[in-house]
Amino acid sequence: MTCPTCGSHDISKNGTSHRGKQNYKCRDCGRQFVENPQWQPKPKETKALVNRLLHEKIPLAGIARATETSESWVQGQANAAYESVPQTAEVVPKPQGPLKVQMDEWRSFVDHKGNKQWVWLAMDAETREILGCHIGDRSRASARALWESLPGVYRQCAKVYTDFWEAYVTVIPSRRHEAVGKDSGLTSYIERLNNTLRQRVARLVRKTLSFSKKLENHIGAI
Template sequence: MTCPTCGSHDIMKNGTTRRGKQNYKCRDCGRQFVKNPQWKPIDPDSRAMIDRLLLERVPLAGIARVVQVCESWLQSYVNRYYQGVPRQVQVEPKDKGRLVVQMDELWSFVDDKGNKQWIWLAMDVVTREIVGCYIGDRSGTSAVALWQSLPGVYRPCAMVYTDYWEAYTAALPSKRHRAVGKESGLTSYIERFNNTLRQRVSRLVRKTLSFSKKLENHIGAIWNFIHHYNELIRSERPSC
């Protein structure tokens, strides 16, 4: 028998574990271990696979089955992962001049459908980047938070197109805000992204069992996909 830490063969028995398995101890380094342990560290390739699967419409139970990890470990990993996701967009430098932004809000919920969480989004019409996001209620306060989430280059000069939801009127500069109907096509890009978000994030599918039970993870999952989407848009854009 070999110590898994130092490779020593000077091993002695050291009682049993709480599950009744024989416990061993290395006399050289003091490491305690059992033969054929049920718990094994998750290798980097499996973690990378989990990170990719979190960007697809796969529930956590499905990810646990695919990667063959414990669901409780996966939930803890996801909690830590989403805590580290930045809650602010990073956009490419923009030339001086008027920018055009489309805004819209998307319904979602956490834990039960009575706990509504509206996803407020802003998209740059030219680059198709998501340039603003806020998750909260559907009040004017959330509309203001969406406007404030935009990078500084947009707020002084951007022309903003939204639907007729009244919260936008008080939150956006009147001279650079236009409320339009769907038939105008002036909010079509952000509405299309809303559909993409529902199709790619399992927590947002209307009839799903994969809904969020924790608000922090709900927000983290949405921001995680937004960062991925922006990176994908930039990579597909032809270079000059």
């Protein structure tokens, strides 16, 4: 018998565990353990695979079946992954000059369809970079949060194209804002991104049962 912590062989019996297995104690480091424990830590390869599968349109139950792990463990791994996601986008610095931004907002749900959460996005029309994001209601305050999430050079110089939602008019300076219809093509890139996200993230599909139960997980998944 070898201590799994220090490798010592000076081991004594120390009663039984709550599962009825013989419990042992190391006299050198004090570690208590059982022989052939039922619970084993997951390999790093399994954790890495789960993290990659979280980027695909696969339910957590499907990931658990594919990796032969429990759904509760996969849920804990997903929660940890969502919490570690940075909440700011990295944008390549731009010099002052003519810039074009496309903005749009679209509806999602958390826990049930009565709890609507709107995803607000801003994209550079030239580089296709995500410049800003906000998830909340469809109010002026959310439009303001999206506008303030943009880098300063875009708030100073960019021409912004949006749909006709009134919240944009009250937030974006009128000299740099233009409301356009879908037929103009001036918001086509951000509209295409919205469709892509709905295809990649199951909880964003219009008719879905894959609801997030927590807003934090919803934001992390997006």
